[in-house]
Amino acid sequence: MKSLEQQFTSVLAEIEVDGRPLPETEIVHSCVVNNDFAKFTIVLPLESRLRQILPTQIEENIRNLPSISRVAVEVLEKAPIDDEPEENKASIPESEKSRQARQPQRTAYLQNYDAVLAVASGKGGVGKSTVSLNLALALQQKGFSVSFFDADIYGPSFPIMTGLRGVKPELREENLMPLEVMGLHAMSIGNLIDDEAAMVWRGPMVHQAVEQLLRDTAWPGGDIMIIDMPPGTGDVQLSISQLCELAGAVVVSTPQDMALVDAYKAITMFSKVDIPIVGIVENMSYFACPHCGEKTAIFSQHGAEEACRKYEVPFLGAIPLELAVREGGDLGKPLMNQAPSDSPAAEAFRLIADNVISSLDDLY
Incomplete structure (x- = not known):
């Protein structure tokens, strides 16, 4: 039986340029x-006529393989910078370099x-979502970029929690x-659609939207990326796990x-x-009366x-x-972005x- 690489090479060879x-x-x-899921990155000049036809041809041919049901093609003007050390490159024969670049491998956005x-x-x-944003701000305040x-396609709350309702991201060249x-x-689909728009999308459309936001946003890079997932265990969760190399997951729950x-x-x-x-983070763990300080475990x-x-x-x-946590989210002024607070939640x-x-250090 042919390897996956051989199968890809075979069906792509049917396309002539x-x-x-x-x-x-x-x-x-x-x-x-x-x-x-298969994602190809191809390199073509902006003026190339192949930009209009080649991605479709690749998708159609690769979908003929029984092991692949979803295909995405990313088109770049220039090849991404290769950070592999020069001494390693020197050891690769010229005849092998192009083959090595096309070898299917697990990588990610x-x-x-x-x-x-x-x-x-x-x-x-x-x-x-409240935990996600305040955690991101707490990490940023500790010196991390x-x-x-x-990624909550059906119920994006980032624009409300940050006071950015109605603010659209700038489109620069081909990137958001x-x-x-x-x-x-930050990026949220909530900043690309109307506030009251209902996202009535099936799984493939959701996957495409998530990938487009990951691919077309000019993410600057840094120490940590926080992805606010939608609730449940559905299409978006699977898409993110396929499209990104996640260092780990933080699970939020209430005590009950x-x-x-x-x-x-x-x-x-x-x-x-x-x-x-x-x-795991336990949210809404207890209510502390602001007058007498008594703690009540409302949700256990x-x-x-x-x-x-x-x-x-x-x-x-x-x-x-x-x-203050609830008010901050509603007013677009999250708790961890307010003046230094010694409140229990902060x-x-x-x-x-x-x-x-600490947990990441233990994992890696």
């Missing part, structure tokens, strides 16, 4: 393969970040420029059993796609901590119910940021 089979040209730079973290939840309503990708806010570089059952589903999903769990308490012991994953911290976010870094 100026009388030569495509694999014998320098057009195909690289290929990403993950499960049934967002490679210019040291760590890409998904913040996820098994169900909606647990405060995942942080970017933020709102990330929005710069509160020290973060119903939420923890769904949190375990999220943990199971990530384990199936070989993404480590950085830890310590449930996430007990789940961490059961599933053998790190416990990152507990965030109390606090009025202290919790700082501790969670420290624990995330």
Whole structure:
């Protein structure tokens, strides 16, 4: 049986460019393969007529392979910079270099970040987006360069939480420029559509939208990328796991059993796609009365901590119910971007940021 590389070379050879089979040209730079998904990067000048026809031809031919059901073609004007040391390149025969570039391999978007973290939840309503943004800000305040990708296609909340409702990203040449806010570089589909637009999309359209935002945004790179995932274990989660090399996932839950059952589903999903769990955050852990200080465990308490012991994953911290957290999100002034605060919630976010870094160090 032919290897995947041989199968790709065979079907691509059916495409001729100026009388030569495509694999014998320098057009195909690289290929990403993950499960049934293949992504090609090709290099063509801006004025080339092939830009209009070649991506479609590649997609149609590759889809003929039984192991591939989804194909994406990225077209660049120039080949990406190769960071491989010169001494390693010298050892590769000239005849092998073009073949090596086309060999299917697992790579990903967002490679210019040291760590890409998904913040996820098994169900909606647990405060995942609030935790995502405040965690990103807490990490940024500790000196890390942080970017933020709102991948919640169906319910993007980033524009509201940051006060950027109605703000559209700049289109520069062929790229979307990330929005710069509160020290973060960020992108959300919520800044590309009307506030009240309903995203009635099936899985393939969702996958295409997520990939387009990852591919077409001029992400600056840095220390950490935080991806705010939609709730559940559906299409977007699978797409992100296929398109990005995630360093790990942070799972957000509330303390009650119903939420923890769904949190375990999220943990199971990530384990199936070989993404480590950085830890669990218990949100809405308790309510502290602002008048008398008495703590009330409205949604039970310590449930996430007990789940961490059961599933053998790190416990990152507990965030109390606090009025300032809700108000900050509604007003576009998140808690961690306000004046230095010694509130219990602010202290919790700082501790969670420290624990995330510690957990990553343990994993890698």
